[in-house]
Amino acid sequence: MGTKWSAAPWGTALTLVTVMAATAAPAAAHGQAPDRARLAQRVVLTNADNGRSVTASLGDDVEVRLTGYRKDGLTWTWSTPASSDSTVLRRTAGRTAPNGDASATFRVEHDGTATITAQRHCRPDAGHLCPLMITPWKVTVEVK
Template sequence: MALTLVAFMAATAAPAAAHNQTPDRARPAQRITLTNSDNGRSVTASTGDRIEVRLTGYPENKLTWTWSTPASSDSAVLRRTAGRMAPNGDASAAFHAEHPGTATITAQRSCHHDADHVCPMVITPWKATVQVK
């Protein structure tokens, strides 16, 4: 019986060895991190990858510039799994690459004033394009 098992194993392994192939191994999911400086960037991801967006707000002359929670243009391609805005103006989100396609992640930066100061009526967009393969 042991001899039969060895012969069976050798017979099933022979085709792959004969073609110089290695067994398929699942590619581990990658993590792609995007920040303020990635505005306008295009990235490529694979199905199963995690895309994290971390935008940093900042104070300037008694004004606080804050970010909205990043959002996906197509949840069938990039599904948001987490998102938050912090009191200091930071915002973050995590996305899961669900299916092949292209989606855009967007957020907006706007001003929140402190006492006795007026904000300029300016909204600054942030955008990154993710192509999932």
């Protein structure tokens, strides 16, 4: 009888080594260790974040979600959030909704500091009057 050889264990081991080398190669080609690559983050800000300061990094997205409200025939609506410095925080999306909500997304482009602002104002129903007031919303974003 002849001897039978099985290549399965060696073939599997070689495949694992090949896969491991292939996944480490892209990071090593860019001069980075595979475990040190940083993924972009998303910072989400809401009504409650008014007056805060936050830190972000290059490539991050900062999302603002402001909620309007309706009471006693008055709708309190937000303006579309805006950046004080579009070279630091570039707005990539922004909208307002009929119910008073507003949202925007900003991409962190450069080091520095920028503020994101919006204003809430009143829209009255027929037969109602709004108080003469505007409520500001502001968050400072420091990019490091």
